[in-house]
Amino acid sequence: MPEPAGGFEKRSRPTTLRDVAELAGVSIATVSKSLNGREHVHPKTRERVLLAAEKLRFAPNSLAQGLLTGRTGxxxxxxxxxxxxxxxxxxxxxxxxxxxxxxxxxxxxxxxxxxxxxxxxxxxxxxxxxxxxxxxxxxxxxxxxxxxxxxxxxxxxxxxxxxxxxxxxxDNVQAGRIAAEHVISCGRRRIAYVAGDITYAAARDRVAGAVDALQAAGLELLGGEALYGAWTEEWGRGAMRTLLTRFPDLDAVLCGSDQIARGALDALRDLGRSVPYDVAVMAHDNWEPIATQARPPLSTIDMQxxxxxxxxxxxxxxxxxxxxxxxxxxxxxxxxxxxxxxxx
Known part of the structure; x- marks a missing residue:
């Protein structure tokens, strides 16, 4: 069979550490240390090994590496x-x-x-x-x-x-605190809370954070406590109607989720209240399909x-x-x- 042009032998097998070592003029152990970022390899030697590996298109065998390191990636x-x-x-x-x-x-x-x-x-x-x-x-x-x-x-x-x-x-306590601090900074003072399911720690923690912020500002929730219910728009609508009946002059409502807040928006719109001019609505979770499509779009807390x-x-x-x-x-x-x- 005629020799390939240029006298180079065609490779019919994967490139190995030995091939890289031969091209770089170093030992196989030095190649392994260089490619794995180990110490005690001179920078110029490491560079020579990396260039040789790149020239030969060497790809370390992940299974072999796993056997050496005890990891599978x-x-x-x-x-x-x-x-x-x-x-x-x-x-x-x-x-x-x-x-x-x-x-x-x-x-x-x-x-x-x-x-x-x-x-x-x-x-x-x-x-x-x-x-x-x-x-x-x-x-x-x-x-x-x-x-x-x-x-x-x-x-x-x-x-x-x-x-x-x-x-x-x-940090759901911090989230509740941020939400309350925001509506307070907007000049709101008669603030209610429509929360989610009381059996969820997130619902209770968000309320706790909001209460802390209100107390720090010398305020308290209308009615003295949050209204707990479900994580749904339906609950938000019903709770908002209840709050407006009891506290017609409320000027802000904190909601335990974006879904609850969108329900609250519906109720406020149905009852002729302008958001945010009459009542500010604050939500949680920043679920964009809900928060950005609401009318108006919801201010909310992103849990990152x-x-x-x-x-x-x-x-x-x-x-x-x-x-x-x-x-x-x-x-x-x-x-x-x-x-x-x-x-x-």
Whole structure:
């Protein structure tokens, strides 16, 4: 068979560390250290190795690297609320963080079923994932998976009930405080609160934060307490009508969610009250399909769930690397102002 043009041998096999070492004029061990960013390699030597690897189009074998490091470059994401409006932004933020580190994610939905969750955990561990992120469907603490799993675990949105675990949560008390401070800064003084389901920690925490802010300003909620109900527009409409009957001169309403707030807007419009001139309406969650399409668009509190997901991924990466940071890590909320509130 005639020799290829130029006298170079055609490669019929993948490029190896040995090939890179021969081209760079160094040992295989030096190539491995250079490509893995290890110390004790002279910068000029590392540069020579990298140039050789690039010239040969060398791609490290991920399986071989995993055997050397004990890692597979994969992470399990376990959620109980794949259709939920809170889980998905968290998962997006988590996967964004994984993408920057060339980490693959296996996504499983336990659907709130403890048996299904255990099955998914066994399956993920069978795939030799390097760690797990467990995403809750509400902010109430959830049972810990325990301390016997062979990989690190980070709990996102719903904290673990074990303080020795790693958990990342939204600061709902701060969120309630920011919401109340905003309407107070708009000159409102007769302020009511329409909250969500009282069995949810998020509903109670948001009210607690709002009450703190009102007390700091020498104010209190109309009626002395929040009205708790459901996370629905229907509840928002009904509660708003009740409030206007009891307190016809109220000038602001804090709502536990965007859905509740949009229902409140409907009731105010039906009863001839102008928003924000007669009554300012403040919401929570910044669910854009709801908040931006409301009439007028809703001022609301963004819980920064994608940031929460990224933070969970960062903590997991740190734990995989041996830097475990147990306890509860909190992500701050952010005010988003739109047309439903205005300075007096």
């Amino acid at each position: 994969t992470v399990g994401l376990l959620t109980s609320d794949m259709e939920g409006r809170f889980s998905l932004p968290i998962l997006v933020g988590t996967e964004d963080a994984f993408g920057t580190d060339s980490t693959s994610a296996f996504l499983c939905d336990a659907r709130g079923d403890a048996i299904r969750e255990k099955h998914h955990i066994r399956a993920l561990l069978g795939r030799r994932v390097d760690g797990l992120i467990v995403v809750g469907d509400k902010t109430d603490p959830r049972p810990s998976l325990g301390q016997t799993l062979p990989v690190p675990v980070v709990y996102a949105y719903a904290p673990s009930d074990d303080p020795s675990d790693i958990s990342v949560i939204s 769930l994608e940031l929460l997901g990224r933070r969970a991924a960062e903590l997991l990466f740190d734990a995989i690397g041996g830097n475990v940071q147990p306890g509860i890590h909190t992500v701050s909320a952010k005010l988003v102002t739109r047309g439903s509130t205005a300075l007096a």
